[in-house]
Amino acid sequence: MARPEDPERRRRLIAAAAALFRRYGYERTTAREIARAVGVQSGSIFYHFASKEELLVAVMLEGMRQFAAAARGPLAAADSPLERLRALFLGHLTALHGGGDEQAVVIQEWRSLAARPRRRVVGLRDEVEAMWREVLDEAAAAGLVSGDLRLLRLAMLGALNWTLQWYQRDGPLGIAELADDLLAVFVPAAARAAKRRRARRPTATLTLPLASEAKGMHAQR
Amino acid sequence: MARPEDPERRRRLIAAAAALFRRYGYERTTAREIARAVGVQSGSIFYHFASKEELLVAVMLEGMRQFAAAARGPLAAADSPLERLRALFLGHLTALHGGGDEQAVVIQEWRSLAARPRRRVVGLRDEVEAMWREVLDEAAAAGLVSGDLRLLRLAMLGALNWTLQWYQRDGPLGIAELADDLLAVFVPAAARAAKRRRARRPTATLTLPLASEAKGMHAQR
Amino acid sequence: MARPEDPERRRRLIAAAAALFRRYGYERTTAREIARAVGVQSGSIFYHFASKEELLVAVMLEGMRQFAAAARGPLAAADSPLERLRALFLGHLTALHGGGDEQAVVIQEWRSLAARPRRRVVGLRDEVEAMWREVLDEAAAAGLVSGDLRLLRLAMLGALNWTLQWYQRDGPLGIAELADDLLAVFVPAAARAAKRRRARRPTATLTLPLASEAKGMHAQR
Amino acid sequence: MARPEDPERRRRLIAAAAALFRRYGYERTTAREIARAVGVQSGSIFYHFASKEELLVAVMLEGMRQFAAAARGPLAAADSPLERLRALFLGHLTALHGGGDEQAVVIQEWRSLAARPRRRVVGLRDEVEAMWREVLDEAAAAGLVSGDLRLLRLAMLGALNWTLQWYQRDGPLGIAELADDLLAVFVPAAARAAKRRRARRPTATLTLPLASEAKGMHAQR
DNA sequence: AATGAATGAGGTTTCATTCAT
DNA sequence: CATGAATGAAACCTCATTCAT
Secondary structure, eight states, X not given: OOOOOHHHHHHHHHHHHHHHHHHHOTTTSXXXXXXXXXXXXXXXXXXXXXXXXXXXXXXXXXXXXXXXXXXXXXXXHOOSHHHHHHHXXXXXXXXXXXSOSHHHHHHHSGGXXXXXXXXXXXXXXXXXXXXXXXXXXXXXXXXXXXXXXHHHHHHHHHHHHHGGGTOOTTSSSOHHHHHHHHHHHHOGGGHHHHHHHHHXXXXXXXXXXXXXXXXXXXXXX | OOSOSHHHHHHHHHHHHHHHHHHHOTTTOOHHHHHHHHTSOHHHHHHHOSSHHHHHHHHHHHHHHHHHHHHHHHHHHOOSHHHHHHHHHHHHHHHHHTXXXXXXXXXXXGGGSOHHHHHXXXXXXXXXXXXXXXXXXXXXXXXXXXXXXXXXXXXXXHHHHHHHHHOOXXXXXXXXXXXXXXXXXXXXXXXXHHHHHHHHSOOOOOOOTTTTOSGGGTOOO | OOSOSHHHHXXXXXXXXXXXXXXXXXXXXXXXXXXXXXXXXXXXXXHHOSSHHHHHHHHHHHHHHHHHHHHHHHHHHOOSHHHHXXXXXXXXXXXXXXXXXXXXXXXXXXXXXXXXXXXXXXXXXXXXXXXXXXXXXXXXXXXXXXXXXXXHHHHHHHHHHHHHHHOOTTSSSOHHHHHHHHHHHHOGGGHHHHHHHHHHSOOOOOOOTTTTOSGGGTOOO | OOXXXXXXXXXXXXHHHHHHHHXXXXXXXXXXXXXXXXXXXXXXXXXXXXXXXXXXXXXXXXHHHHHHHHHHHHHHHOOSHHHHHHHHHHHHHHHHHTSOSHHHHHHHSGGGSOHHHHHHHHHHHHHHHHHXXXXXXXXXXTTSOOSOHHHHHHHHHHHHHHHHHHOOTTSSSOHHHHXXXXXXXXXXXXXXXXXXXXXXXXXXXXXXXXXXXXXXXXXXX
């Protein structure tokens, strides 16, 4: 009659692994470290996951699920094309910086995933991609953006994902503001609101990985 | 044939390491594999480099040097603010996709570098960053761009670096065209020329890692 | 339904373990596999047996018991020295190939048994050995066999046990025929009957482990 | 210019592994034990062999090679059908008890070998089998044996291989005498010589695995 | 300069066994 | 009786690094 505690343990293992994978990378994280973070022996991991890689897969599936969830909610509430695009930006950045670590792992550890499990993750990814296509089509129809929409989408996602390299959550720039400001870079019509906001707050010192990126200077073991 | 062949060996080791690091990542690449790619025994690597990490440092220093070189030449030849910005875009993409693999490693393996050697790489990086700042300042003065220039720069570099995830050199889209098209995304004044070019060639099907990215589906050992 | 079901469970566990031990060997068989074969969880095994080795002991005791039983019955019914020897051959081969798997495990996994439990098995074994001695003595007195009877017995048992390596139950050669044919190898007086039988049926293609043995080519996980 | 010591090291590893595999079985022997027996670290094993199983394969290939060699020499020197059969018996028993341990491992650890490498070993085995067929055909032509020659061969090999279970080299029975005595069991014409020899020496106390086998009582860790 | 055998620390994984429920 | 999660020791194996030649 022992109520299986399995789902809870699984979830904790996934969360701990995600945090470590995000910070140190999949290869540099040992099974023992993940176990210690959760307070179990390393052997226990393999009761829940067949291998370390299966744990990575679980992290990524969870991350993808949250990406989709983080977009779906705000998207439903938004009613103008601009609002909908803004919802995607905010959802994406919130997923990356405001919640768990699984989503960041999706972006960063793609290469560590073998071909087979990768295909499982791709299914979920296609859902998210479809939302972007749809919202960008609407935005183009409304005259908000123009040009090659695929390339635009890739540029947007590149700029958004690249924030992993430099954005610091405890800095002076909030996630919502970051979303608005990045949106303004790509959509002229969104620029005015952002400009007004910027006048009100002190300019943050931003740096970047190819330049004076700050986060990378710390996360060393 | 008179002097020791050392510098040549070094260069070949760096190039081989860069290719493997780019494709499989630093941690997943073994010293043996690098040695085999050059045709020596694994022990020989350590005659030229104190450790595997020193080899990574050498790769990154070389990569940074080439980033700077790839920007400096075209920049000197360009004479309008728009041309200068275009030179940076083209130089960056050429460095990533048109030459060796060292530059891509700089972008991708940043996290594997310990704090100490990272500082050595940062010096070179600041040079490149300075060019970007300068050129963007000029562009703003010329009315080509507006808004938060730091954020704009970060968005641009994000979009450019993200091409590592999806751009395929042997696809239908040339590097120069890619540079123009991406520039058009950020600089309205550059959009017209790109639009004209696009009419002339078939639209390529692009996808991305968070979406239907293609490259990741292959590079598995 | 009144008494604890223990004995039944025990028996099923022993049978399942015997089948797996026979096929894969004691060391290569995991407690989980035995449990799954019976439809319980691995932890349940240890309610019935103190350890995996105790389960092996139980299998072997059961196997030895059946060896003795397989010989005793036919022996009692046989009334000539030749018939009695034939009863031993048939009983032995029936035990190995015609019934459960416990007997085969006795032969094959002897080395995995620790000294202490081995002694418990030896008691039963001596019973069987005594029958062989007795029957062979009678056969010698009747002029059926001659020479060193101990060596003869060892050769006979070697030939019989070695059938584990090559005999296939679903092949063209029946157990009774095999018994007769092997007996004929050792006892000239038994050869005539076998020769007659052989004329009636097609000759099977037999091979052996040191040669073209077939069974070993399959039983791989 | 360092002369590669490889073949020597390899040979010592194979010999040490064979001795341990013979005594404790493949699964119960750890890589560390093998390494210790040779005086190296456990990691060194894997410089010479890709895996523990590859080491088993090497042991078995070596064992098979020696089986063939142990038969070929005496066979060439023998000139009558009886002598040739005797050469096979003596060669086989010498291989099992008089030399290295590789041959015994071939017989005992067959099941631990995966299907793929097993096929490599089978090639060598077929050579040995062919010799047996040929010699038995000659013996039948000469009237030394009769009946189903395949079954006879299997019975002979069974009796010979079974000696692994009970024969003790340092006992009163020499290998050559054992060969003669076992031959006499199967070939009446060979019985006289054996009978004469037996009169001269004290009768040894033999036991067997299914009975009072002695060797198994010791080899416990 | 290079080799190639060896090291040895440490990684992932296995698995018999335990135990609270 | 049985569960199923957890243990923890120990297994196999990897690999950057060393060093005598």
